[in-house]
Amino acid sequence: MRPRPRFLPLRPARLLVLALAAGLVGTMALQAQQQGDEEAVRRRAEGFNARAEAYLAAEPFRGIATAEGLVTGLFPLGSSGVSTAPVQAAAEAFLAALDDGQRAAIQFPVDDLEWRRWANQSIYDFSRQGLALEAMDSAQREAALGLLRASLSAKGLDLAQDIMHLNHTLGELNGDNFFEYGDGKYWFSIMGEPSTNEPWGWQLDGHHLNLNYFVLGDQVVMTPAFWGSEPAVAEGGKYAGTAIMEDEQRAGLELVRLLDEEQRARAVLATAKTGNDILTQAFSDNVIIDYAGINAGSLNEEQKARLVNLVRLYVNNLREGHAQVRMTEVVEHLDDTWFAWIGGMEDDSVFYYRIQSPVLLIEFDHQTPVGLTHLYPPGVPFKEHIHAVVRTPNGNDYGKDLLRQHYESHPH
Numbered sequence: 001m002r003p004r005p006r007f008l009p010l011r012p013a014r015l016l017v018l019a020l021a022a023g024l025v026g027t028m029a030l031q032a033q034q035q036g037d038e039e040a041v042r043r044r045a046e047g048f049n050a051r052a053e054a055y056l057a058a059e060p061f062r063g064i065a066t067a068e069g070l071v072t073g074l075f076p077l078g079s080s081g082v083s084t085a086p087v088q089a090a091a092e093a094f095l096a097a098l099d100d101g102q103r104a105a106i107q108f109p110v111d112d113l114e115w116r117r118w119a120n121q122s123i124y125d126f127s128r129q130g131l132a133l134e135a136m137d138s139a140q141r142e143a144a145l146g147l148l149r150a151s152l153s154a155k156g157l158d159l160a161q162d163i164m165h166l167n168h169t170l171g172e173l174n175g176d177n178f179f180e181y182g183d184g185k186y187w188f189s190i191m192g193e194p195s196t197n198e199p200w201g202w203q204l205d206g207h208h209l210n211l212n213y214f215v216l217g218d219q220v221v222m223t224p225a226f227w228g229s230e231p232a233v234a235e236g237g238k239y240a241g242t243a244i245m246e247d248e249q250r251a252g253l254e255l256v257r258l259l260d261e262e263q264r265a266r267a268v269l270a271t272a273k274t275g276n277d278i279l280t281q282a283f284s285d286n287v288i289i290d291y292a293g294i295n296a297g298s299l300n301e302e303q304k305a306r307l308v309n310l311v312r313l314y315v316n317n318l319r320e321g322h323a324q325v326r327m328t329e330v331v332e333h334l335d336d337t338w339f340a341w342i343g344g345m346e347d348d349s350v351f352y353y354r355i356q357s358p359v360l361l362i363e364f365d366h367q368t369p370v371g372l373t374h375l376y377p378p379g380v381p382f383k384e385h386i387h388a389v390v391r392t393p394n395g396n397d398y399g400k401d402l403l404r405q406h407y408e409s410h411p412h
Contacts, residue, residue: 038179045126052124055283056116062286063395064361071358075396077405080218082321087215090143090150091194091202097143098131106130110192110199115212115398119282120226120387122167122207122371125185130205133164134184144188147202151213151222156317159227163209165239166229170207170371172237181207181371199403208387210282214399216406220322221399223392226281227317230371230385245386248364251310252353256341258303259294267294273343275379277352278365278387285397291356293340307339311355314362314390333357343381350381361391 063070095103108114114129133141148157164183171181185206191214192200201214210226227245234242259267269292280287296307308331315326330337336357343351343366350366367385369376376382395401 041123041180042126045123048121048123049127052117052119052283056113059286061116061400063397063400064280064285064287064289064391064393066290067288071394074359074394075401077402077409078219080220080322080325082218082325084215084218084220086150088194088196090147091190094143094147095190097140102131106189108189108191110201111403112191114189115191115203116285118203118205118210118212120208120210120228121282122180125180125207128187128205130187130189130203132185132187134182147188148204151319153316153319153323159244159317160209160211162242162244163227163229164206165242166231166234166244167207169234169237169239169242170230173231173372173375199399199406201399212398214402216399216402219402220318221392221396221402222318223390223397225317225390226388228387230367230369232384232386245388248313248388251306251313252351252364253345255303255306255310255339256345256353258306263294263298267339268341269293270342271344273350273352273366273381275381276365276367277342278363278389280361280363280391281387281389289356289361291338293338293354296337296339297335304334307337307355308334311360311362329359330357333359350383358394359392361393362388364388
C-alpha cells in the first residue's frame with residue numbers, strides 16, 4: 001500500500017475555494033500566478049544556463065570520489081556477453097525517421113561536452129539541446145520511444161513514461177501551465193554514430209528525467225540517471241492514478257527498520273529531515289563524498305539481501321542482460337558498500353538515503369516544494385517531490401573511463 005503523503009494533495013477546485021476564503025488572492029490574481037510570467041521565466045532560465053556553463057568551464061570532468069581521490073582500475077574494457085545490437089538498431093531507426101535538419105540538431109561527437117549538459121530542473125528546458133518529443137511527428141515519437149524500449153527494461157520504460165506524464169500533471173496543478181511543464185518536453189540526443197565496435201550513446205534530458213546511455217561494443221553505462229517527479233502521485237487529471245517509485249521508498253524503509261539499535265545508530269546520520277539532502281544531481285559531476293553510515297560488511301545475511309534488492313530496484317531500469325552485468329559488479333563490491341539514512345522511519349516520514357561503493361552511488365531524497373508551493377508549505381520536505389539519482393563514481397559516469405581506455409588503445 002502506498003504511504004500517505006505528509007500533506008494531502010488539494011485538488012484545484014478545493015484550492016481555489018480555500019484561497020479565496022482566506023483572502024490570499026482574487027480569481028484574476030490566482031490565474032495570473034498559475035499561468036506565470038513567461039518573460040520572467042525566460043530571464044531566470046538565462047541566469048540558470050549562464051551558471052551551468054560557468055560550472056562546466058571551471059570543472060573539467062573528474063568524477064565523483066571520496067576525499068582520498070579516484071580509485072583506478074575498476075572498469076576494464078572487455079565483453080559483457082550481452083549484445084547491444086537491439087539498441088544500435090533502434091538508434092539507427094530513430095535517426096532514419098528524422099529529416100536532415102533534425103539529425104543535425106541531435107547528433108554530437110561522442111566526447112562532446114553535451115553529455116554533461118543535462119538538468120533535472122524544468123528551468124533548463126529553454127537551454128536543452130537535441131530534439132524534444134513535442135517537436136516530433138507521431139512516427140518520430142514512436143521511433144524515439146523505440147530507442148527507450150530497446151535500451152531499458154519494461155520497468156524502466158514505464159517509469160520514464162510515468163515521469164513524463166506526471167510533468168503534465170504538474171502543469172495541470174499550475175493552472176494548465178504547459179509553457180513550463182508537459183509530457184512532450186523531453187529532449188533526445190545521439191552522441192557519436194551508432195556502431196558495433198566504436199563508442200557512441202544517447203541522452204534523454206528533461207524535467208525530473210535525465211538518462212545518459214553510453215555504449216562501447218557490448219558494454220553499457222547508464223549513468224548519470226536521474227529519476228523523480230513533483231507530484232509523485234497524480235490524484236486527478238489526464239493521468240490520474242499514475243505514481244512513481246513506491247517500491248524504492250518502501251524498500252528503503254524496510255531496510256532501515258531491519259537494523260538493530262546499534263546498527264541504526266551508525267546508519268542514521270540525522271533523525272530530522274529539514275531540507276534537501278541530495279548531493280549529485282545536475283552539474284555535480286565532481287562532488288567529493290566520503291563514505292558514511294553503516295558498512296555492508298556489518299550487516300547480517302538478511303540485511304545484505306535487502307540492501308542488494310534495494311539496489312536492484314534502480315539497476316533493473318536497465319535492459320535485463322546489462323542489468324545483470326551491473327548487479328554482478330555491485331555484489332563484487334558489496335563489502336565496500338555503505339548505507340546512510342536521514343529522516344524518520346514511519347510510513348508517513350520524509351527521508352533521504354544513500355548507497356555508496358567504489359562502483360555505485362544511489363541517492364533518494366524527499367524534496368521541498370518547487371512547482372507546488374501553492375499547495376504545500378514552502379521549505380518543508382514532502383513525499384510528493386522525489387529526486388533520485390544513480391551514478392558511477394571514480395570516473396565512469398557517461399562511460400568516461402571506458403572511453404579513455406578505448407582512446408588509449410585505439411588512437412583516433
